[in-house]
Every structure is written in C-alpha cells, then in structure tokens.
Amino acid sequence: MGKSNFYARRKGSLRRTVLLCGALSFLLTACTGRNPSQEEPLVLPDSLKLTAELPGEYPDQAKTYTVDWLEVEEETAVQALFKGETREWTQWAVGRQLLSEDEEVCESLLIYDGVVEGGLSYSYDTKDFSLGGVASYYPGYPDTMEQLNGYYGYHDMQDYATEGDLSFKGQSEASEEIEELLYACGFPQLQLQQAYLLDAKTMNEHLALYNEYRTQIQESREEYEFTQEDECYLFHHRQVLDGIPFANLIWTKGTRDMSTETVMYSLYGKNGILQIEARQFYEIQEPLSADAVISPEEAVAAYVEEYTKALQFEETEIFAVELNYIVMYDEGAMYAKPAWILSSKRKTQYEEATVDEYGVTAVSAVTGILIQNGTDLR
Known part of the structure; x- marks a missing residue:
C-alpha cells in the first residue's frame, strides 16, 4: 500500500501567521492574567491547519503528583454491583472474576489486579x-x-x-x-x-x-x-x-x-x-511540585517546531487541544504530570482508499517539550 507524497516547499514560502481573535485574547487576559499579545505570533506552514478552538481558561499552575494503581475491594464491588448469587472467584492473568450464569443472563464482575490494574469490568448480558x-x-x-x-x-x-x-x-x-x-x-x-x-x-x-x-x-x-x-x-x-x-x-x-x-x-x-x-485508574498520593502552565499557543508552537523539521510535509490538521494529566513511570514509581494533548489528522492515500490517519501528541505543560513515551520525564 503506497502513500501519496506531499513535497515540502521552502520554509519561507510555507509560513503564514495565525492571529488569535480579540475575543480569545480578552478571555485569556481576563481569566488567566496572561496577555497573548505579549507572546510571539503563532506561525504555521501552509500544510498545517489549526482548527482547534484553543482553551481560553486554564489554570496558572498545575501540580505533579505521585500516584499508584487504584485498588478495588472485592466485597465492596460485589455489594455495589453484583446481583447474582454466585460467590466463587476465578483467578485470571488480568485479575479475579466472579461469574453468575443461567439460561437468560450472564453476569460478570472482574477486579483488575494482574497484568491489567486499576479498576474493574462489570457486565449484565442478556445474551x-x-x-x-x-x-x-x-x-x-x-x-x-x-x-x-x-x-x-x-x-x-x-x-x-x-x-x-x-x-x-x-x-x-x-x-x-x-x-x-x-x-x-x-x-x-x-x-x-x-x-x-x-x-x-x-x-x-x-x-x-x-x-x-x-x-x-x-x-x-x-x-x-x-x-x-x-x-x-x-x-x-x-x-x-x-x-x-x-x-x-x-x-x-x-x-x-x-x-x-x-x-x-x-x-x-x-x-x-x-x-x-x-x-x-489511579490513587492520588503526594503532590511533588506546583509549576506554571504554559499556554496552549506555546504547546502548538512546540508541535509546529517539530513538524517543520520534517524533510517533507504532509497536510495535517490540529483539531483538538486540551490540558490533561498523563502518567509517567520510572524505577517503580508513577507520576501524574500536566500536559497539553494535541489531536491531529491527515489524509493518506492507500491503494484501497483515502483515509484519515489520526495522531495524538503530548506536550509537557511545564517545559513545553514533546513527550515521547511514559518514561520521558523531561
């Protein structure tokens, strides 16, 4: 299956300036104390479109926490969810399962505590x-x-x-x-x-x-x-x-x-x-730090900087930008850290059809660095 090529033109002819509207500027100033006019204008290549409505309200600071997997008590979950009379548990690689089945209904409760952790799975299947x-x-x-x-x-x-x-x-x-x-x-x-x-x-x-x-x-x-x-x-x-x-x-x-x-x-x-x-899901433990949050414009600018390093540009659209917590891990410890999540898509031609290929990028809301994986603690 072959993709069609999108050839890069000279960077000077590719760039265009995206000016944020006055209403968004007002919201950013009023709600966060930031003045977008003091930031560098956001410059995009012609092949990159920003259709996302950038958040106008977001916290000045966000904390980094140590976290651990949520532990669900079996009996508590049974009392809250399970209707059947069966009380015999079966151990699987992903966790422990309680099953009740008759001719009409199959009811299952699985507590994740194995290769999958931090929650449960419940179903009441009428077949x-x-x-x-x-x-x-x-x-x-x-x-x-x-x-x-x-x-x-x-x-x-x-x-x-x-x-x-x-x-x-x-x-x-x-x-x-x-x-x-x-x-x-x-x-x-x-x-x-x-x-x-x-x-x-x-x-x-x-x-x-x-x-x-x-x-x-x-x-x-x-x-x-x-x-x-x-x-x-x-x-x-x-x-x-x-x-x-x-x-x-x-x-x-x-x-x-x-x-x-x-x-x-x-x-x-x-x-x-x-x-x-x-x-x-996670149990929240100790806060480690509280750090200033970069603007969504700065997060998009970090994405653009990485995008323009490519030898050839593919027509790409950033259609969603949201502040999230992402979980990182290192030497047995896990950390919830704030990051801007950018969702993008591009049209790609295959032999069978043209499809939208989606991408999700995490940009540290503290350092502005594009995060590659769960151990990338920059």
Whole structure:
C-alpha cells in the first residue's frame, strides 16, 4: 500500500501567521492574567491547519503528583454491583472474576489486579445481539485498518445523538447513577466526557452495514431487529484531578511496555447497567511540585517546531487541544504530570482508499517539550 507524497516547499514560502481573535485574547487576559499579545505570533506552514478552538481558561499552575494503581475491594464491588448469587472467584492473568450464569443472563464482575490494574469490568448480558456490532465503545478515533477494511461504517458514532434523553430515563440521571456506584467501589472523582444515545433506528441502520460487511468476508448474517426495549446510553467518563481530566487517548510514540491512559465506558439500558469497563485508574498520593502552565499557543508552537523539521510535509490538521494529566513511570514509581494533548489528522492515500490517519501528541505543560513515551520525564 503506497502513500501519496506531499513535497515540502521552502520554509519561507510555507509560513503564514495565525492571529488569535480579540475575543480569545480578552478571555485569556481576563481569566488567566496572561496577555497573548505579549507572546510571539503563532506561525504555521501552509500544510498545517489549526482548527482547534484553543482553551481560553486554564489554570496558572498545575501540580505533579505521585500516584499508584487504584485498588478495588472485592466485597465492596460485589455489594455495589453484583446481583447474582454466585460467590466463587476465578483467578485470571488480568485479575479475579466472579461469574453468575443461567439460561437468560450472564453476569460478570472482574477486579483488575494482574497484568491489567486499576479498576474493574462489570457486565449484565442478556445474551441478545452484542452492541459491539453497531457501536464503538471506546473513546478515541478510528484507526487506519478499521477504515481500510470497510467496517468503520457500522462503528461511526457520529450517527448517534449526543444530546437529549431516551424514553426510560434521563441522560444525567443514568450517568450519575453509574458514577455513584463507582464511588461506592472506591473510585476517584469522575467527569462525564461524552454521551451517546443508542436509538433503535440508528442501531438497525448500523446492523445493516455490519451484515453487509459480514457478507463480504463470507460470514453469516446477524438476524436481529432492535426495538425501543434495546435502546441505551453509551457513556465515556474520565478520572479528574484539580479540575484536569486524565488522558484517555494513547499519546505515546512507538512501542511501550505499560499502558497508562485511563479507559472507561459504560452502557445503561432500560433495566439498568449493562456494562462498565473502567481500568487504569489511579490513587492520588503526594503532590511533588506546583509549576506554571504554559499556554496552549506555546504547546502548538512546540508541535509546529517539530513538524517543520520534517524533510517533507504532509497536510495535517490540529483539531483538538486540551490540558490533561498523563502518567509517567520510572524505577517503580508513577507520576501524574500536566500536559497539553494535541489531536491531529491527515489524509493518506492507500491503494484501497483515502483515509484519515489520526495522531495524538503530548506536550509537557511545564517545559513545553514533546513527550515521547511514559518514561520521558523531561
């Protein structure tokens, strides 16, 4: 599969100046005490677009903390979540599982304390068609292979509404119920990032796309029709500390020996919780320092500086910039450090199709250095 080439022109002819609007300048000055007019103008190559709305409000300082994996007490989680009568645990590589199953329902509670840590997985499965065929549970962006293989269509979450309520319960009430149950299990402060309303009409449309894909790969079709009884919410929550959410996107470059981004999604239907996946959450320990936070403009400038070192430029768009905590590790210790997370995408031509390739970059909110991996403590 060959990518099309984007050839670089001379840097002098590539650059253009992006002037921040007066309203944003006012917000930055009023809310943070910073005056953007005193900073260098943000200069971008012609092949790099900045469509993200840069945050106007962010803290002057952010702390660095030592952290450790969240430990969930088994009995506490059972009392909060589990409905079945079974009380026999099975040990797996990822943790300990409690399972209760009959002809209609399979209920599972898994406490992560093995090769995966910091949370739990709960499901109440009525053994109907899996929603994984009509929705993408995880936060983040579609990967290249999803798009090239032709099955992203039935995972396209943009088809689902994000505002409003389903008939059986309000969105806020359902989200808060999940949060309260996890707080009862000892989870730290949570923040709702995104909600999707999985309605019957859209699920059936996605199911048709799913069956079309299964036909292409010579697999049997899933004969199922969603009704209002099957409708549910899909929630994405994040751990939050000092008003700053923990990153839930993979921001590291290259191979890695440990995953540190928090992962959480949940499904809530007419009869209550259908599924919770919440792992790689943290217990917050001692604050180590409080440091000044660089502006999002400075973070973008650091990205631009690295981008312009390339021998050839690819048309790239920075579409999101957000202040997060990322977790680093060194010699058995873990640290939560503030970083600006930049999300970008570029069009890439393959033999099969042109797709969006997504990238996530972490820029230290203290030093302005692009962070490469979990052990890059600069």
